[in-house]
Amino acid sequence: MPAGKQSQGSATTIALVVFVVLFLLSTVAAVFFYVKWDEKTTIAEREIANRREAATDQQVSEFESLVGEKTAESYLGTVIERFDEVYQEVTGSSRADKNIQAAAESISLDVKAVRSRFPNMFSQNSGLLPIANTLAGEYVRSAQTVSSLQEKIAQMEEDWQRDVEGFKVAEEKLIEQKQKLIEQADQIQAKFDQMKSQAEQNAQENINALEEKLAEKNSELEGVKNELADLQASFKEQKQYREKLEKQLEEIKPSPDMDVAAYKPDGRIVSVNAQQDIVYLDLGSDAHIYRGLTFAVYDRANPVPKDGKGKAEIKIYDVRSKVSVAKIISQEENNPVLPEDIIVNLIWDQEKPNTFYVAGNFDLDGNGTIDEYGGDKVRHLIKQWGGIVADKIDINTDFVVAGQPPEVYQQPQEDELDSALAEQKYQESLDEYETYNSAIERAQSLSIPVFNTERFKSLIGYNQEIKNNQTK
Numbered sequence: 001m002p003a004g005k006q007s008q009g010s011a012t013t014i015a016l017v018v019f020v021v022l023f024l025l026s027t028v029a030a031v032f033f034y035v036k037w038d039e040k041t042t043i044a045e046r047e048i049a050n051r052r053e054a055a056t057d058q059q060v061s062e063f064e065s066l067v068g069e070k071t072a073e074s075y076l077g078t079v080i081e082r083f084d085e086v087y088q089e090v091t092g093s094s095r096a097d098k099n100i101q102a103a104a105e106s107i108s109l110d111v112k113a114v115r116s117r118f119p120n121m122f123s124q125n126s127g128l129l130p131i132a133n134t135l136a137g138e139y140v141r142s143a144q145t146v147s148s149l150q151e152k153i154a155q156m157e158e159d160w161q162r163d164v165e166g167f168k169v170a171e172e173k174l175i176e177q178k179q180k181l182i183e184q185a186d187q188i189q190a191k192f193d194q195m196k197s198q199a200e201q202n203a204q205e206n207i208n209a210l211e212e213k214l215a216e217k218n219s220e221l222e223g224v225k226n227e228l229a230d231l232q233a234s235f236k237e238q239k240q241y242r243e244k245l246e247k248q249l250e251e252i253k254p255s256p257d258m259d260v261a262a263y264k265p266d267g268r269i270v271s272v273n274a275q276q277d278i279v280y281l282d283l284g285s286d287a288h289i290y291r292g293l294t295f296a297v298y299d300r301a302n303p304v305p306k307d308g309k310g311k312a313e314i315k316i317y318d319v320r321s322k323v324s325v326a327k328i329i330s331q332e333e334n335n336p337v338l339p340e341d342i343i344v345n346l347i348w349d350q351e352k353p354n355t356f357y358v359a360g361n362f363d364l365d366g367n368g369t370i371d372e373y374g375g376d377k378v379r380h381l382i383k384q385w386g387g388i389v390a391d392k393i394d395i396n397t398d399f400v401v402a403g404q405p406p407e408v409y410q411q412p413q414e415d416e417l418d419s420a421l422a423e424q425k426y427q428e429s430l431d432e433y434e435t436y437n438s439a440i441e442r443a444q445s446l447s448i449p450v451f452n453t454e455r456f457k458s459l460i461g462y463n464q465e466i467k468n469n470q471t472k
Contacts (some may be wrong), residue, residue: 052144171300234338262308262399266295266349269339270339279325282322285324288350290404291316292349296343301333308455313328314328315465356382356397356399359403361403361404364378408430434456
């Protein structure tokens with residue numbers, strides 16, 4: 001082979017070898033670079049993921065704007081520095097080794113403690129600055145109050161000092177007056193001793209004179225006593241003689257009937273309509289007659305009976321000026337109402353109102369049981385028909401309406417249960433019973449007519465009306 005061609009072939013071989021080596025080196029470099037790039041990419045993606053887990057891109061941007069100027073290596077470091085500054089300002093000490101959560105919880109607990117200690121000053125939502133401002137204001141006001149109190153104390157001390165000086169002056173004057181009074185007392189005592197000695201001497205003389213006069217008066221009194229005894233004996237004999245004469249007089253002429261005023265006719269029946277059971281009376285509105293008034297009817301030829309029971313009972317239902325019309329509400333079967341029969345109502349009076357006193361318990365419907373408000377019903381009826389109800393019996397009382405005597409409870413024994421209450425009820429019932437008896441005795445002593453329940457109802461023509469009211 002020629003030398004030129006051999007050299008050219010060697011160069012080609014070398015070039016090929018170099019190319020292969022360079023290709024291999026570039027391939028290795030490319031693989032190495034790719035591996036490193038992939039590793040860096042993985043690390044970057046992991047850091048981005050970690051950062052996004054901590055905060056989004058928008059939050060990071062807002063965080064940087066919120067933190068402001070960065071004073072540490074990072075914004076987070078800046079936040080930590082500023083938190084430490086705030087913690088130092090709030091607590092007055094460094095955060096030391098506390099983490100931020102523990103430090104924040106410590107501050108929160110302190111703030112809650114302040115709010116709990118002063119619930120009237122701070123609400124549950126009050127922040128630290130409002131609390132600090134409020135406490136500062138309270139401190140200023142307290143300082144002003146203390147200053148004002150100190151001024152008042154100083155003024156009081158000055159006043160007290162003046163009062164002490166005034167008391168000293170007054171004390172000196174009182175001591176001086178006391179000395180004068182002691183001197184005056186000594187003078188008075190001396191005069192008193194002198195007067196006492198003179199009085200004792202005069203008193204003995206007066207006593208002797210009075211004893212003599214007393215003996216004379218006792219002698220005169222003894223004579224008066226003897227005369228009084230004679231007069232009493234004579235009065236007793238005269239009283240016995242008078243009672244004897246009164247008894248004999250009663251046997252000869254009976255005492256007047258006290259009830260006669262109750263039997264006075266109030267009016268008469270003018271005419272009778274037997275078919276319609278109505279009657280016409282000679283009383284009208286001019287005589288103060290009104291609807292609803294009842295009357296008892298009695299025979300014209302016979303006096304009103306003692307028990308007050310009439311032959312009929314009527315009730316006014318139409319009133320004119322001179323006459324009135326009444327309905328016959330009850331009458332005896334064989335004794336009809338006739339013209340000229342008289343009518344009576346114990347309560348009503350065309351000339352003047354009658355005065356009544358009501359006492360006792362009442363069985364108005366006659367069923368054997370005391371009506372709880374029987375007395376009040378009687379009083380109401382009297383007032384309704386123009387009568388007067390008095391609280392006591394006197395000479396102005398016209399009639400007494402007496403029900404049954406009040407029941408007296410049995411006196412309780414000391415060992416009974418609720419003996420105090422039972423004793424009170426016993427005393428009340430006893431007082432009511434004594435009041436009832438006293439009223440009857442008082443009426444008899446004043447010759448005032450006393451009517452029981454039945455006579456009272458009969459004399460006002462109200463028996464049938466009570467029955468009618470029960471059936472309604």
